[in-house]
Amino acid sequence: MAKSVNVPFAEPPWLNGLPSPYYSDSHKRWQKACRDFIGKNLIANALEWDEEGLVPEHVFKTFAENNMLIPSLPAPLPVEWLKKVGLHELPGGVKVEEFDYLHMSIYTDEMSRSGLAGPGGSLTTGVSFGIPPLIKFASKSLQEKYLPDLLLGKKRICIAITEPGAGSDVANISTTAEKSSDGKHYIVNGSKKWITTGIWSEYATMAVRTGKAGPGGLSLLLVPLKGHPGVTMRRLKVGGQITGGTTYIELDDVKVPVENLIGEEGKGMTYIMTNFNHERLAIAIGATRQARVALSAAFAYVMKREAFGKTLIEQPVVRHRIAKAGALLESQWAWVEQFVYQMTKMKKAEADVELGGLTALCKAQAGIVINECAQVAVLLFGGNGYTRTGQGEVAERIYREVNGVRIPGGSEDVMLDLAVRQLLKIYQTKTKLLGKSKM
Known part of the structure; x- marks a missing residue:
């Protein structure tokens, strides 16, 4: 006999015991591990933290130490890099090489179980969207310099695309990155707005204009943020997701090494x-x-x-x-x-x-x-x-x-x-x- 019965619509059908063709034993073990860990370390206090407008810093560290930031990455995971930094297995006995999009979906679903996107987003947004371009397109030297600390949660990153005058119209981004006279740096000028977790991030995977107008002039650049000369950041007051650290970033003659170009110019x-x-x-x-x-x-x-x-x-x-x-x-x-x-x-x-x-x-x-x-x-x-x-x-x-x-x-x-x-x-x-x- 069932120990409890869920209120209608409270859980997806497969968690109500209905048959599903999608989920293996690995997925089921993973779901139980996620519910236990995320429930204890996030969901239990999510409403309280949302009211306060801030998820305590120790929560990010706890998730990082337990390899529970990595599941927000797109599947398949970057197995070679994860093993290189000593990360072989996730909670629930899930090997990093067996992790697929169903595992990722289960994790994302559990991270939202408080009903609020802000608390979970304050932990995962940078990992989920800021790191993948480095894994997919960055040079080996750039990866070796930054990925270990980012994957282990020792440093934080955000994705910085949107601007005051360019939201969904990405091709019209106006933040510029021009090479210095000695060719050693990009000089970045402009502003980024509505950047989730920006206020806590050491780096941003940033869309910048290195060339002509339009999509062909865009590039991606790894830009230092916290404490870096020329960078000013402030939190924005938004209607919801208030724990997400929504940030306005101003960039005034910010020097970024040319080696921080992600991939090729014009491919942004x-x-x-x-x-x-x-x-x-x-x-x-x-x-x-x-x-x-x-x-x-x-x-x-x-x-x-x-x-x-x-x-x-x-x-x-x-x-x-x-x-x-x-x-x-x-x-x-x-x-x-x-x-x-x-x-x-x-x-x-x-x-x-x-x-x-x-x-x-x-x-x-x-x-x-x-x-x-x-x-x-x-x-x-x-x-x-x-x-x-x-x-x-x-x-x-x-x-x-x-x-x-x-x-x-x-x-x-x-x-x-x-x-x-x-x-x-x-x-x-x-x-x-x-x-x-x-x-």
């Missing part, structure tokens, strides 16, 4: 786009769990809250709201699982082409789903859902984070348009190839 846009797919899928996974937390909290509430002589769940209009939101939620999760499974079976280059547009669409849809579930939760909690403390606290906070899903990583309208353009491009390319093969 290509590098950025390959990184975006991982970022958008991670956002979709986390947002779907946030939606789940909001809706299940509301479900638990309406089962006990009475009005007009009966519980709210006995009111048809309440059941109707939950049903519509629940259908969106479970459909979105099924799509996310399908994506993640496909990532375990496809090579990176193939997935970037075939799934790029659909990943953008999945990310956009995640924003639509969390908006619906959070809004339904707030409405069903009533006044409690409009109050920052008490029974509806979690629904109120998740609702504040909705736009933190719909805007970062590519704003919703841009993602919807990008998805269709990408699908059209793939169709036209395949049609032309099919035509040539018949000639």
Whole structure:
């Protein structure tokens, strides 16, 4: 007999004991290890830390010491580098070489189980999005200089792309990096805005303009931040994800060694786009769990809250709201699982082409789903859902984070348009190839 029964929508189907074709024994062991460690070291205090606006520094160190920052990297993991720094195994007995996108999805889902993106994001964003370009494109000497400390969590990094005048329109980035007269340094000038965890980071993987206007003039540069001459940083007050350390960075004649160029000049846009797919899928996974937390909290509430002589769940209009939101939620999760499974079976280059547009669409849809579930939760909690403390606290906070899903990583309208353009491009390319093969 089951030890407990979950509130409807509180867990994805496979964690409710329903059959799934996706998860192996390795994934199941990993999920249990994640829930134990993350529950104890993050989720238990996430609401409190979110209220204070800061996750204590010791939490990052605890995650680093237990190899629990690494799982936010895209799969497969950089096995050679991890073993080089002495990291062979993750909690739950998962070997670094067996870690796949399903493991990553489980980790991301568990990191969001408080319903809030900020606490988990304050730990993982730099690892998840700032390190991969170094692994994929940096020179061996640059990797050897920086990767050991970054992979072991001894130093922190962020991804710095967005600017006051260039968000989803990455090609119009204006921060410049011009070579010094002696050719030994890039001199960086400009500003970066809405940079998650920037305030705590020693380095940034930064998009800069080294050439002409447009995407062909962009490059990636590893830029020193904390304490570096010419760098000024301040935290921004944002509506949600307040523990994420959202930062405004100003760069005034910042000297960066030319050796800190990541890959080749002019290839920055290509590098950025390959990184975006991982970022958008991670956002979709986390947002779907946030939606789940909001809706299940509301479900638990309406089962006990009475009005007009009966519980709210006995009111048809309440059941109707939950049903519509629940259908969106479970459909979105099924799509996310399908994506993640496909990532375990496809090579990176193939997935970037075939799934790029659909990943953008999945990310956009995640924003639509969390908006619906959070809004339904707030409405069903009533006044409690409009109050920052008490029974509806979690629904109120998740609702504040909705736009933190719909805007970062590519704003919703841009993602919807990008998805269709990408699908059209793939169709036209395949049609032309099919035509040539018949000639």
